[in-house]
Amino acid sequence: MQKFDAIIIGAGQSGMPLAKKISGIGLQVALIEKRVIGGTCINDGCSPTKTMIASARVAHMVSRAADYGVNVSDYSIDQKKIRSRKEKIVQLFRKGAIKGLEKAEGVTVLQGLGRFTGPKQVEVVQQDGGVLQLEAENIFIDTGAQPVIPPIEGIEDIPYLTSTTIMELEETPEHLIIIGGGYIGLEFAQMFSRFGSQVTILDKGSQLVPKEDEDVCEAVSKIFKEEGIGTVFKAQVEKLEKAGNGIHITYLQEGILKTVIGTHLLIAIGRKPSTEKLQLSDSQIDTDEKGYILVNEHYETSCKGVYALGDVLGETPFTHMAYHDAHVVFKCVYENTWISKKDRLVPYCIFIDPQLARVGLNERQAKEQGIDYVVGKHWMKHAGRPLEIDETSGFFKILVNPKNNQILGATILSIDGGEIMTIIQMIMLGGLTTDVIRYLPIAHPTLAENLNNLMGQVGKE
Known part of the structure; x- marks a missing residue:
């Protein structure tokens, strides 16, 4: 059994800065990551998507060049080059994150699946099958979230895309159908529309960005309509089938079954917490019905000395808030400055255009x-x-x-x-x-x- 002052499960935008903060006061930290350093933001979220959105904006501005008195005879989209540019940014940021951890004395990075075996005990199942047993006085969970894949009939037989895999495409979809009109779906819808894809959004709601005010919903819908992005509201997807080289989608709209055929399908109905493999019951950590970890205003779970931060809470699913979580929980646990996570403004930005x-x-x-x-x-x-x-x-x-x-x-x-x-x-x-x-x-x-x-x-x- 290896003993540490702190164990952090997940090297995302809470886990990494927290590890450096704790090691910075002379304590020994085990930072466990099952996939890649940097979490969703660097690898699958903010950095790669905004890099691709930048390419899409260039395409959009080129298409409007004549409005500014600049005549462009022709242009084309190189999806492979867009993907390559995105990957360079991901690698740049990931390498920077790794170097930052390497410079932090007292941080031991362990690659593998971290899961609880007791209230203050964690085991790490490594990729080669080896298992490490760890214990610490304080444990922090930063395992993030992942795309939800709904149980739609036929989905197992369809080569659907997620918010991660769609960025690996080396061809521009002829007709991209997106199930889900949330923030992630909207960013990809506009992006690929500007790359030249026909885009259709199927959303079970009655308007885009439904959490915003009515005038905002109307304005966003108008912008998308003007750019030629199709939106089908009150659409409940019932069945997915292959249709030649395409995908046949059957959906129910106000009691009537309808169909649409596309070449590519993106599932973007939301995200779920990555808590299934943590064995939380072994440490008596409570979750809600969706699997999000329940914490008090200082991030402590139902198990004393165990804390949770970032997207795994399901409260403020934004990188900047996860980073701030690390700051607040460090102040609470290691400086006895009992700041409440409730006492802060929560800003966010959706990178549509x-x-x-x-x-x-x-x-x-x-x-x-x-x-x-x-x-x-x-x-x-x-x-x-x-x-x-x-x-x-x-x-x-x-x-x-x-x-x-x-x-x-x-x-x-x-x-x-x-x-x-x-x-x-x-x-x-x-x-x-x-x-x-x-x-x-x-x-x-x-x-x-x-x-x-x-x-x-x-x-x-």
Whole structure:
């Protein structure tokens, strides 16, 4: 039995920084990873997808070159080169992560499947069949999440794609059908549409981005429609079959069976926690009905001394929040600074084009919570910088507390929306009022200067 001061299961965006933080105070850490260092973000999520989205945006701008007085006679998509470029970025970031761990004295990286054998005991099943027995006073779980594959009739016989495998394609799909209209599905839908694929989204809901406000849903749907992306709502997929070189999909829509045939199928209905192989019952760690690990506000599970962070919690499935989880749990466990994970804003950005970013409350949430608010909204079609670069889709929108003129939340649908959302996040944390920002001299002509106009629109909706 090998003894460590801490064991971390999963070398993702919580596990890696946490390992370095703990070793940095002179403690010995075992970091267990069954697949590859870096987790979903570096290998299957943020880095590779945003690299490919960049290629798709170039294709989109080339297709619009004539709008800017630039005549391009022809262009083509090299899917192999796009994949190769993506892989170079993945390797670059992965190597950087590995080097960072190698420099951290006191971190022992163990490759294999980590699973519990007792409340403070873990075994590592290595790829060669060997088994290591470990124990530690504190154990941290950062095993992340993975794509959900639904039990649709015929799915075992279909060469379907996931959010991971679709990025390995070396050919551009003729007709890509996507089951699921969530954030992941939308990013891939627009990406491959811009690569030249016909794209059809089948979603069981009644609108895109349903967690956002109605005006946001309408605006995103309009953008997708204008780009020729097909969306079928209230579609419950019933059966999958091979159809020659394609895939035949039968779905139920408002009581009527319908069909669509595509060359490629992406399953993007969501993700599930990677907890099945952890043997959590051996340490009496509680989960919810979906398998997400239950923790208190300081990330501690039902087993004292065992903590869980990142996507395995199912609360804030974003890389930046997983990274922040590591910071908060380290403060709690090793510095006795009992910060609550509840006391923080949760920003996020969906990398469709224009970007959809949000922080704090939207109108749906404010109404549900009975919070009084007024709205400020500024359309990009009336904004200087977007007009100059001919990127006028979307708007800035904020909710404001009418009693003190402080911002309750913001939704930004615009070019570089995530950057503007971050500015507003800082405004919120600083407790600045809308009047301060309204009259703040902001460099011209920037996208950010439209915050002046936005603040002037508060209460005029």
